[in-house]
Amino acid sequence: MKSILDNRPLLAKQVAEVAEVAGYLWQKGWAERNGGNITINITAVIDDELRQMRPISEPIPIGKVLPQLKDCFFFCKGTNKRMRDLSRQPMENGAVIHILDDCSSYVIVADKPVKPTSELSSHLSMHNYLIGKGSNYKAALHTHPIDLVAMTHHPAFLEKDVLTNLLWSMIPETRAFCPRGLGIVPYKLPGSFDLADATIRELAEYDVVMWEKHGICAVGENIMEAFDMVDTLSKSAQIYLTAKSMGFEPQGTTPEQMKELKEVFGLPK
Numbered sequence: 560m561k562s563i564l565d566n567r568p569l570l571a572k573q574v575a576e577v578a579e580v581a582g583y584l585w586q587k588g589w590a591e592r593n594g595g596n597i598t599i600n601i602t603a604v605i606d607d608e609l610r611q612m613r614p615i616s617e618p619i620p621i622g623k624v625l626p627q628l629k630d631c632f633f634f635c636k637g638t639n640k641r642m643r644d645l646s647r648q649p650m651e652n653g654a655v656i657h658i659l660d661d662c663s664s665y666v667i668v669a670d671k672p673v674k675p676t677s678e679l680s681s682h683l684s685m686h687n688y689l690i691g692k693g694s695n696y697k698a699a700l701h702t703h704p705i706d707l708v709a710m711t712h713h714p715a716f717l718e719k720d721v722l723t724n725l726l727w728s729m730i731p732e733t734r735a736f737c738p739r740g741l742g743i744v745p746y747k748l749p750g751s752f753d754l755a756d757a758t759i760r761e762l763a764e765y766d767v768v769m770w771e772k773h774g775i776c777a778v779g780e781n782i783m784e785a786f787d788m789v790d791t792l793s794k795s796a797q798i799y800l801t802a803k804s805m806g807f808e809p810q811g812t813t814p815e816q817m818k819e820l821k822e823v824f825g826l827p828k
């Protein structure tokens with residue numbers, strides 16, 4: 560079957576990376592049924608021919624005006640599609656969307672009219688925020704890691720930076736590779752504009768944001784980086800939970816060891 564990926568190696572590579580990460584999310588047990596979503600900003604790899612291709616949908620409203628997204632293109636997981644299917648057949652379970660000049664609606668430009676993710680408002684709000692602050696981040700990931708979501712069911716872990724400091728202290732990698740820590744958004748209706756707005760408020764300070772009793776969002780230069788941050792945090796959560804299940808409170812790295820890491824690695828916090 561003909562695909563818009565044919566003869567477009569740069570676009571095909573981006574989509575293949577999303578497919579690879581979608582497979583990891585399923586294998587990790589973080590993506591039950593249609594759980595989680597991925598969007599990447601692919602505007603830089605869109606050629607003139609694709610830009611002028613006839614869309615395969617009518618304009619669809621986003622419900623929000625996102626001025627930075629004018630004329631941008633995104634590859635998005637489809638709503639109600641499974642990560643495990645996205646990993647095998649990305650163009651059947653994901654869509655390319657083109658944001659129109661009104662900055663508040665989009666059309667689908669893809670092989671099939673797959674409607675984008677139910678969390679599109681959060682994802683596009685994050686991209687809009689990132690472009691607005693001049694960031695080179697192109698990827699947004701939302702997934703449901705069991706260990707990290709379980710931790711959000713304990714009110715003490717929802718206090719500002721409690722979880723960040725705990726997870727940083729479990730293994731030096733987490734401190735080094737998730738250096739801005741973990742923001743917390745109190746429970747909000749999935750897919751809502753409230754959730755989108757609260758998420759971008761946290762992105763001012765953090766690259767990764769927990770949604771209480773729901774999941775996690777991460778942004779990064781590419782989808783692999785966003786995945787790696789969540790994977791590293793989840794590793795720390797597992798070390799904590801393993802120690803607790805062995806019957807003791809893990810000691811954690813000391814403030815002096817943290818300070819040394821911050822200085823040697825040149826970390827922002």
Ligand code: 2HA
Pocket residue numbers: 593594595596639676677678701749750
């Ligand atoms: O796409 O995870 O938050 C399914 C979800 C909604």
Ligand code: ZN
Pocket residue numbers: 594595701702703749773774
């Ligand atoms: Zn979710």
